[in-house]
Amino acid sequence: xxxxxxxxxxxxxxxxxxxxxxxxxxxxxxxxxxxxxxxxxxxxxxxxxxxxxxxxxxxxxxxxxxxxxxxxxxxxxxxxxxxxxxxxxxxxxxxxxxxxxxxxxxxxxxxxxxxxxxxxxxxxxxxxxxxxxxxxxxxxxxxxxxxxxxxxxxxxxxxxxxxxxxxxxxxxxxxxxxxxxxxxxxxxxxxxxxxxxxxxxxxxxxxxxxxxxxxxxxxxxxxx
Amino acid sequence: xxxxxxxxxxxxxxxxxxxxxxxxxxxxxxxxxxxxxxxxxxxxxxxxxxxxxxxxxxxxxxxxxxxxxxxxxxxxxxxxxxxxxxxxxxxxxxxxxxxxxxxxxxxxxxxxxxxxxxxxxxxxxxxxxxxxxxxxxxxxxxxxxxxxxxxxxxxxxxxxxxxxxxxxxxxxxxxxxxxxxxxxxxxxxxxxxxxxxxxxxxxxxxxxxxxxxxxxxxxxxxxxxxxxxxxxxxxxxxxxxxxxxxxxxxxxxxxxxxxxxxxxxxxxxxxxxxxxxxxxxxxxxxxxxxxxxxxxxxxxxxxxxxxxxxxxxxxxxxxxxxxxxxxxxxxxxxxxxxxxxxxxxxxxxxxxxxxxxxxxxxxxxxxxxxxxxxxxxxxxxxxxxxxxxxxxxxxxxxxxxxxxxxxxxxxxxxxxxxxxxxxxxxxxxxxxxxxxxxxxxxxxxxxxxxxxxxxxxxxxxxxxxxxxxxxxxxxxxxxxxxxxxxxxxxxxxxxxxxxxxxxxxxxxxxxxxxxxxxxxxxxxxxxxxxxxxxxxxxxxxxxxxxxxxxxxxxxxxxxxxxxxxxxxxxxxxxxxxxxxxxxxxxxxxxxxxxxxxxxxxxxxxxxxxxxxxxxxxxxxxxxxxxxxxxxxxxxxxxxxxxxxxxxxxxxxxxxxxxxxxxxxxxxxxxxxxxxxxxxxxxxxxxxxxxxxxxxxxxxxxxxxxxxxxxxxxxxxxxxxxxxxxxxxxxxxxxxxxxxxxx
Numbered sequence: 001x002x003x004x005x006x007x008x009x010x011x012x013x014x015x016x017x018x019x020x021x022x023x024x025x026x027x028x029x030x031x032x033x034x035x036x037x038x039x040x041x042x043x044x045x046x047x048x049x050x051x052x053x054x055x056x057x058x059x060x061x062x063x064x065x066x067x068x069x070x071x072x073x074x075x076x077x078x079x080x081x082x083x084x085x086x087x088x089x090x091x092x093x094x095x096x097x098x099x100x101x102x103x104x105x106x107x108x109x110x111x112x113x114x115x116x117x118x119x120x121x122x123x124x125x126x127x128x129x130x131x132x133x134x135x136x137x138x139x140x141x142x143x144x145x146x147x148x149x150x151x152x153x154x155x156x157x158x159x160x161x162x163x164x165x166x167x168x169x170x171x172x173x174x175x176x177x178x179x180x181x182x183x184x185x186x187x188x189x190x191x192x193x194x195x196x197x198x199x200x201x202x203x204x205x206x207x208x209x210x211x212x213x214x215x216x217x218x219x220x221x222x223x224x
Numbered sequence: 225x226x227x228x229x230x231x232x233x234x235x236x237x238x239x240x241x242x243x244x245x246x247x248x249x250x251x252x253x254x255x256x257x258x259x260x261x262x263x264x265x266x267x268x269x270x271x272x273x274x275x276x277x278x279x280x281x282x283x284x285x286x287x288x289x290x291x292x293x294x295x296x297x298x299x300x301x302x303x304x305x306x307x308x309x310x311x312x313x314x315x316x317x318x319x320x321x322x323x324x325x326x327x328x329x330x331x332x333x334x335x336x337x338x339x340x341x342x343x344x345x346x347x348x349x350x351x352x353x354x355x356x357x358x359x360x361x362x363x364x365x366x367x368x369x370x371x372x373x374x375x376x377x378x379x380x381x382x383x384x385x386x387x388x389x390x391x392x393x394x395x396x397x398x399x400x401x402x403x404x405x406x407x408x409x410x411x412x413x414x415x416x417x418x419x420x421x422x423x424x425x426x427x428x429x430x431x432x433x434x435x436x437x438x439x440x441x442x443x444x445x446x447x448x449x450x451x452x453x454x455x456x457x458x459x460x461x462x463x464x465x466x467x468x469x470x471x472x473x474x475x476x477x478x479x480x481x482x483x484x485x486x487x488x489x490x491x492x493x494x495x496x497x498x499x500x501x502x503x504x505x506x507x508x509x510x511x512x513x514x515x516x517x518x519x520x521x522x523x524x525x526x527x528x529x530x531x532x533x534x535x536x537x538x539x540x541x542x543x544x545x546x547x548x549x550x551x552x553x554x555x556x557x558x559x560x561x562x563x564x565x566x567x568x569x570x571x572x573x574x575x576x577x578x579x580x581x582x583x584x585x586x587x588x589x590x591x592x593x594x595x596x597x598x599x600x601x602x603x604x605x606x607x608x609x610x611x612x613x614x615x616x617x618x619x620x621x622x623x624x625x626x627x628x629x630x631x632x633x634x635x636x637x638x639x640x641x642x643x644x645x646x647x648x649x650x651x652x653x654x655x656x657x658x659x660x661x662x663x664x665x666x667x668x669x670x671x672x673x674x675x676x677x678x679x680x681x682x683x684x685x686x687x688x689x690x691x692x693x694x695x696x697x698x699x700x701x702x703x704x705x706x707x708x709x710x711x712x713x714x715x716x717x718x719x720x721x722x723x724x725x726x727x728x729x730x731x732x733x734x735x736x737x738x739x740x741x742x743x744x745x746x747x748x749x750x751x752x753x754x755x756x757x758x759x760x761x762x763x764x765x766x767x768x769x770x771x772x773x774x775x776x777x778x779x780x781x782x783x784x785x786x787x788x789x790x791x792x793x794x795x796x797x798x799x800x801x802x803x804x805x806x807x808x809x810x811x812x813x814x815x816x817x818x819x820x821x822x823x824x825x826x827x828x829x830x831x832x833x834x835x836x837x838x839x840x841x842x843x844x845x846x847x848x849x850x851x852x853x854x855x856x857x858x859x860x861x862x863x864x865x866x867x868x869x870x871x872x873x874x875x876x877x878x879x880x881x882x883x884x885x886x887x888x889x890x891x892x893x894x895x896x897x898x899x900x901x902x903x904x905x906x907x908x909x910x911x912x913x914x915x916x917x918x919x920x921x922x923x924x925x926x927x928x929x930x931x932x933x934x935x936x937x938x939x940x941x942x943x944x945x946x947x948x949x950x951x952x953x954x955x956x957x958x959x960x961x962x963x964x965x966x
Contacts, residue, residue: 115290137252
């Protein structure tokens, strides 16, 4: 991972890179739809450029994800991803190997369950930012995609030119809390578990890429 | 490329649908304003009513930091839990937050079905799920007729709507494994008009409690357990007949280890004693019953001495207990289900009849301290509230052959025991599509056959809350909301001394739907939207009929009731308007109008010297809760209870393993528990175990399913008892086994 240029872009480059990266990872860990494959096979390369410029090299993992799709038709590829996603994160046997909720990883309980204190922690921060779990989401609020999407939102709102100083400062504070006291604490373990739980190279790469990104982000964020 | 913000924004715009809505603010998981999102309940108390057993105990759920932390009873609800909740109810919280719960509709992509087959599920939308179910049902109707669809579900409004809108006779319940004999005995002798057994007993006010295998206190059925303890506190005498020392026996004054399947002999003898010694409640019998003379003549042959030889209970005790029972007023002979009268044995139905006769003779039906017919609010009937024109149901025969038993068929709930046989043989016609609501394979008396029957079907949908064995057989899995996620109201069923409603408040964690919404979605997808009632309006109409509303219930501590002690009925829904000791209804349909002694279907012999008794653990409810790690901790596998002499004979020690060989040819290895509290000719094990769905990550592989030892009950066998069996029973305790060291 090349960190030399982490300060390369002045001003917004790191923010844009971070926002887009968080959004990208959220997309990878949402239930696979056709637009995911379109993205991987298409415009993602432009984002890879931005990320590279900001100092994150994701090219290898993206290449693997593109290569994985090649032998299949789009329909076949999508179904394989959906089956694997369901197996990893929704329902299967012996157990879903990587429940994608913070409460599974941030608890002392011997048998982690859904809706722990970490879930409440996340939701309170969502509320402070003026967001509420959407009726259409139909899952527990500390789901990985929700949390990643949240961070992406926070970052983009802060580079919004119409936002006032106080609002931006507030968002910045929320971002700091959310990342340092919550997201950074569980997502590395989650992404590691995903890598260990799947032989599907698409998800392996996505998890590896995500793991590396979070590490990079933690360094860049905490050094601000 | 020189990267500027403008370029970047432009790029984001260019990517359009194939890009990421990074800067457009299109969030998937969030809404901007509270109105668009799901509000989180931070710290709140919610009213609820337990959905685990029929006691439906009122609950108060305490939400802290967004999550239900603990549940307690609702003291305003005094008929069920009376302010208490049992361990099963408490465990429902961990089930609610179980990571293995079903979260969204699933479709199997692996067409092979079986114990070791991974369905390879994919998540689908409700839209797709409904479309698939609808299309599959329509296809089956087109090819084989509406009767080709089977609905495994308890009777409820959405189920009946779905059934009638499709035009199939096949709504199938667990009647025969659970409550058919008591249900039909009450139906013919007292309650009539499609209604069945009473679920209401005023045990609290009984001075004498005579139990033939009734052990509801041992099942923590609070609506019976609490009144039982209150009766004891008031000094009631308790006598228990049970081949094993049950929990209720442990609270009794006297326990008789009666020979299994012979309770009928004892009850008949007691009836004889009470009549011949003129101990019956004359005023009651004269005004409220029919047929005493013929009954008296019939039971003369059943003496205590005769009963003693059969049951191994001393004759003097039989006579004495009968006298005590008759003289102690009020007295009660409590029954529920899965006691010997219902429907564990082939001779359970005459026992159920005899127990009701006994209850009538001592004046305990519709009297204080006895049985009451459930009191309910008079709700509008759905078909009157939302009238529709159903398709004519041309096929009246049922896949479970219940149509051969017209009295039972009038209840319309079918039986589990003969479904597989019918489906596998296309007899009387093909059944090729189906849906199951909240039932598991392991609850069928013949799980292997049902598995084969489902495999034979072209399509099978399953509605459940956890990925059970039934889900593994499904083409489409539909997640139902957990009861703690449901909002609305529930009508008291058990111990309905007066009409009572309980409030439910909850929100769904995932993408589950209630059964009425699911049934509606299926109807719509089938092109039968005209059959979908306005459920909300109907529920409101029911509340209005009860004189209340959700708001009023909430203000009234989550309960709405017309609290008053029931006034005893003196007229009953039978042709003679009385409790028919001599059943004219049975006589009309060609069945024995009076209960007679019938030998047990099986008896221990040289090859299978032990009768296999089964029971339910106090902290488990069928197979619903076995995936709960805390409950499983209490007992991780089923045990084989046996007498010390048995253990010595076969050479096993406490905690060792025994092999149990059954007439099915299967053999189970079960851990031994030695106790004097069981007859020497019996062994006993618990239901709930032997899960083979690996999705049941906690329960999988724990213990064995005693159902594997039960021989299938084929129609030709059941018909042998037709002269005295107006309804099916799966007679699951009519099995004898051999036990040896493993």
